[in-house]
Every structure is written in structure tokens, then in C-alpha cells.
Amino acid sequence: MIAHTTPPSSKWLKPYRITITNREVPKVVVGCNDHEAEVIHPGESVSWNFRMDFFRANKYNCRFYWFEGNNNVTPHEETTFPVFDDEIIKLYGNSLFSMNRCYRSITGIGFYFFKIDVGWPNYAWRIMHTWRFGG
Numbered sequence: 452m453i454a455h456t457t458p459p460s461s462k463w464l465k466p467y468r469i470t471i472t473n474r475e476v477p478k479v480v481v482g483c484n485d486h487e488a489e490v491i492h493p494g495e496s497v498s499w500n501f502r503m504d505f506f507r508a509n510k511y512n513c514r515f516y517w518f519e520g521n522n523n524v525t526p527h528e529e530t531t532f533p534v535f536d537d538e539i540i541k542l543y544g545n546s547l548f549s550m551n552r553c554y555r556s557i558t559g560i561g562f563y564f565f566k567i568d569v570g571w572p573n574y575a576w577r578i579m580h581t582w583r584f585g586g
Contacts, residue, residue, distance in 0.1 A: 469534050471555040471562075472496040474571055476517050479557055480526075483513040483534065491557070501535045511535040515557070517582060528582035530561075542566075555579070 473479050473491040481497060482488040489497050501511065513534045516526040533539065539553060542564070556563045556571055561581035569575050 467501040467535065467540070467551045467553065468498060469501065469539075469553045469555070470496055470498040470568070471534070471557065472571075473557045475558050477520065478518040480516040480518065481513055482516075484511055499534070509535060509537075515562075515582075530580055530583050532562075532580045 471481070471491070473493050473495055475493055477493070479491045480488050481491060483499075486499075491497055499511070501509065510533050512531060514531040515529060517528040519527045534555070540551075542553070552566065552568075554565050554568050556576060559582075560578065562579050563576040564579045565573075565576050
């Protein structure tokens, strides 16, 4: 299966790109704000491009559901967090002259992040969010 992608965008109009890669969870369903839910299998990614509004008030929340096996009704685990907001801009930069990139990796423990895609696994990745075990 081919990973989900979005076309490149102008860094002046949308200078932030968030890429989330499923590293090991059997099936993750991602539901965000006004976008249709997407399924990410191990090795697949989703990406979004953003721009901060004038008042720096953007907040793009996503809910992540971890499904095991053929169970498509009750998630094994879930969690919700913003994938883009003012705090994320502080972590990943605010360059007006180049694309600010943010990489997240999904594992059985949670969601790791880094500013550059340095390969997985790598000591540079830090845990940012965990699954809410026990639902």
C-alpha cells in the first residue's frame, strides 16, 4: 500500500509541514478537525501543511485510535492532542525563508517527535504524547 501524501506547498503560504509515520501499530485511524479520517498502517505516513494566522490562534487537533487485528469497532487505545499550534511552532521553528518541518513517529508507547527525519530508531527522537492505556 502506498503511503498517504500531500503535494508540496509554497513555504510563504503554508510554511509548516507536519508528517506522522506509523512505525509499528497494526492500524491507526486519525481524525482531525474538518478532515476525513485516515487509516495509517505500519510504514505509512500522513502529512499536512499549515500556516499560522495573524493572531497565532490556529489549533489543529487530532484524535488517534489504535485498532488491533480485525476489530474495527472498539479501539485498543486512543489519545487526542494538537498536531499544530503555538507550542509546536516554538519546538519546530518559525523560519520565513524555508519550510519548517515536524516529524512524529507512532509506536506502541506513544508519539515521538523530532525536527528532522533522522531515521528510526534514533536517540534524537523524544516522546511527546502517550496512548491513554486502558481507554
